[in-house]
Amino acid sequence: MTALHRSQQQQVLVLGGGLMGLAVAHGLARHGGSVRLLRRARRDAAGFAAAGMAAPHAESLGGSLLALAQRSLRMIPAWVGAIEEDSGLPCGWLPCGTVVPFTSEAQRQAFPTAAAGRPLERADLEAEVPGISPAFTCGLLFPQDGQLDSRRQLMAALEQACRRRGVLFEEEVTVERLCWEEDGSGRKHLVGITRRTSDGKRLWLPCGQAVLCCGAWSHKLIPQVPVAPIKGQMFSVQAPRQALRRVLFGPGAYLVPRQDGLVVVGATSEQVGFTPGLTPMGQTRLERSLRELLPAATRWPPMERWYGFRPCTRDQQPVLGPGPLAGLVMATGHHRNGVLLAAVTAELTRAVLDSGAAGLPNIPWATPFLHAFRWNRFSPASAQDSVRQD
Ligand SMILES: Cc1cc2nc3c(=O)[nH]c(=O)nc-3n(C[C@H](O)[C@H](O)[C@H](O)COP(=O)(O)OP(=O)(O)OC[C@H]3O[C@@H](n4cnc5c(N)ncnc54)[C@H](O)[C@@H]3O)c2cc1C
Numbered sequence: 453m454t455a456l457h458r459s460q461q462q463q464v465l466v467l468g469g470g471l472m473g474l475a476v477a478h479g480l481a482r483h484g485g486s487v488r489l490l491r492r493a494r495r496d497a498a499g500f501a502a503a504g505m506a507a508p509h510a511e512s513l514g515g516s517l518l519a520l521a522q523r524s525l526r527m528i529p530a531w532v533g534a535i536e537e538d539s540g541l542p543c544g545w546l547p548c549g550t551v552v553p554f555t556s557e558a559q560r561q562a563f564p565t566a567a568a569g570r571p572l573e574r575a576d577l578e579a580e581v582p583g584i585s586p587a588f589t590c591g592l593l594f595p596q597d598g599q600l601d602s603r604r605q606l607m608a609a610l611e612q613a614c615r616r617r618g619v620l621f622e623e624e625v626t627v628e629r630l631c632w633e634e635d636g637s638g639r640k641h642l643v644g645i646t647r648r649t650s651d652g653k654r655l656w657l658p659c660g661q662a663v664l665c666c667g668a669w670s671h672k673l674i675p676q677v678p679v680a681p682i683k684g685q686m687f688s689v690q691a692p693r694q695a696l697r698r699v700l701f702g703p704g705a706y707l708v709p710r711q712d713g714l715v716v717v718g719a720t721s722e723q724v725g726f727t728p729g730l731t732p733m734g735q736t737r738l739e740r741s742l743r744e745l746l747p748a749a750t751r752w753p754p755m756e757r758w759y760g761f762r763p764c765t766r767d768q769q770p771v772l773g774p775g776p777l778a779g780l781v782m783a784t785g786h787h788r789n790g791v792l793l794a795a796v797t798a799e800l801t802r803a804v805l806d807s808g809a810a811g812l813p814n815i816p817w818a819t820p821f822l823h824a825f826r827w828n829r830f831s832p833a834s835a836q837d838s839v840r841q842d
Contacts, residue, residue: 463488464805465645465662466619467627467673470497471602471790472783472797473665474610479798480805481617482534488620490627490647497607498667498790501684501760503708503718504602506792509565509594510550510701513789516824517769518565521789523817524796525596531795532600538613544601546711550699551580553588553745560590569594581700583748599699599708602791603716603758624650627666630673631656632777642779663781663801668726668761670771670784677771677827679785681726681761684719685734689752691715696746704741707749714755717742721762730757762787766830772797773804773822774812781805782827796821 466477469491477487491497505511506528508521532545551572554560560571569592577584577591600606615621625647632640644658664670668681696709708716720734735757743750765771765785770793775782781804783797800821803813812822 462660465490465659466665467662468665468667470665470667471499471794474614475794475798476663476665476783476801477619478535478610478614478617479802481614481619482538483802488622490622490625492624492626498760498762499602499607501758502602502791503686503706503716504600504791505699505708506599507550507597507699507701508792509568509597510552511789512564514564516821520796520821521792524793527795535609535613538616539609541609541612542605543609544605545598547598548698549593549595550597550701551591551593552701553577553584553591555587555589557590560592563592566592580698583746585745585747600791601710627673630777630780640777642777661779661805663783664775665783667784668763670763674776676831678766678830679763682764683722683724683759683761685730685759686716686718687735687738687757688714688716688755689749690755691752700746702741702745705738705745707746726761730759770825771827772800772825775827
C-alpha cells in the first residue's frame with residue numbers, strides 16, 4: 453500500500469507526542485499521510501530534556517544499534533532540512549564533533565569505537581578543548597558526531613512542521629487502552645483506542661493503524677514490552693562564545709556547547725521510577741564531574757536546571773516495527789539516544805506503515821533492524837496476551 457493509497461483509506465494515530473511521536477507524525481504527513489497525534493502532556497517529553505548529542509561513537513554503541521545510529525547520523529542533515537523547510541524554524545543542528553578524553557593510553561585503546569576516532573595526544577587535546585584538566589593525557593576525536601538543540605529548537609520546529617503539514621493535535625488526552633478484534637485465524641487486529649480527556653471524559657476512537665510513541669510510559673499500554681524510566685538531571689552554564697567548540701564526553705559528565713555559548717551539562721542516570729524533581733546529590737555529582745573535567749567551566753554563570761525520563765528497555769535498545777497487534781507499530785525505548793535515532797525511526801516507521809497488510813517492508817536496509825529491534829525479543833512466549841483490552 454503506498455502512502456497516498458493509505459492516506460485515502462485511513463488516518464494513522466500517533467500515540468504520544470514527544471520526540472518520536474512528532475518525528476513519526478511529520479514523516480508521515482510530509483509524504484501525504486493523514487495523521488492525528490494524541491499526547492497527555494507536552495512538557496513531560498524527554499525531548500525537552502535531552503542534551504541532543506548525536507554521538508554514536510562517544511556513546512560506545514555496538515552491533516545493530518551502532519549500525520542503526522550511524523545510518524540515522526547520516527540522515528540527520530537532510531531530515532533537519534525537511535523540518536526546517538516545513539516549519540521555517542531552526543533545529544540547532546551542529547556537526548561539531550565529540551572529544552572523549554582518557555587518563556591513560558590503555559583506556560583509549562580499550563574504547564569500543566576507538567577505530568572510528570582520530571587519536572589526540574595531550575597537546576592536541578588542549579588545542580581541541582582549551583582548559584581541559586591535566587588529568588587527561590590523551591583522547592579521541594569523533595568528527596562525524598554532532599548535536600541538535602532538542603530542548604530549545606528541534607521540538608518546537610517539529611511541532612510547527614507537523615502543524616503546517618496538517619497533523620491534527622489532540623492535547624491533554626491520555627490514551628488508556630488499545631482495543632482489538634480477533635480474525636478467523638486468531639490474529640488480533642487493532643480496531644481503536646480509548647482516551648481520557650483532561651476533564652475526565654472517556655472517549656472511544658476507532659482506528660486501524662497506530663504508532664506507539666509513549667516514551668517512558670509505553671509499558672502502561674503494552675505491559676509485555678519492558679520500558680522503564682531512567683531519570684536524568686542536567687544543568688546549563690553560560691560560557692563565552694567559542695570557549696568550547698566540540699562536545700566533551702567525559703567520564704562523569706558531558707558538556708554540549710550550543711552556538712550561543714550556552715553549555716549543557718549532563719546527566720545523571722537514576723532508577724527512581726517517575727519520582728519528579730531535582731536532587732542536591734544529583735546536581736552536586738554533576739558539578740563535581742564538571743570541575744574534574746574542565747575546571748574553568750566552574751566560573752561560568754549557571755543558567756537552568758532540569759530533568760527528564762529516558763525510556764529504557766531491558767537491553768537498553770529501542771523497540772521498532774510491527775507490534776503485538778496487526779496495525780500497531782512500535783517506536784519506543786530509545787533510552788539515551790532518541791535524538792540521534794529520531795530520523796531513522798521516522799523513516800523505518802513510515803516504511804512499515806506503507807507496507808500495509810504484508811507487515812514488513814520490502815526494503816533490504818530495514819529488514820535486519822526490524823529483526824534486531826522487534827517488540828517480542830524480551831519474552832516471545834507472552835506474544836499477544838497482555839495487551840490491555842477493554
Ligand atoms: C536528561 C536526558 C538527556 C538526554 N540526552 C540525549 C542526547 O544527548 N542524545 C540523544 O540522542 N538522546 C538523549 N536523550 C534521550 C531522548 O531524549 C529520548 O530517547 C527521546 O526523547 C524519547 O522520545 P519519546 O518520544 O520516545 O519519549 P518522550 O519524548 O518522553 O515523549 C513521550 C510522550 O508521550 C506522552 N504520553 C505518554 N503516555 C501517554 C499516553 N498514555 N497517552 C498520551 N500521551 C502519552 C508523554 O506525555 C510524552 O509527551 C536524553 C534524555 C534525557 C532525559
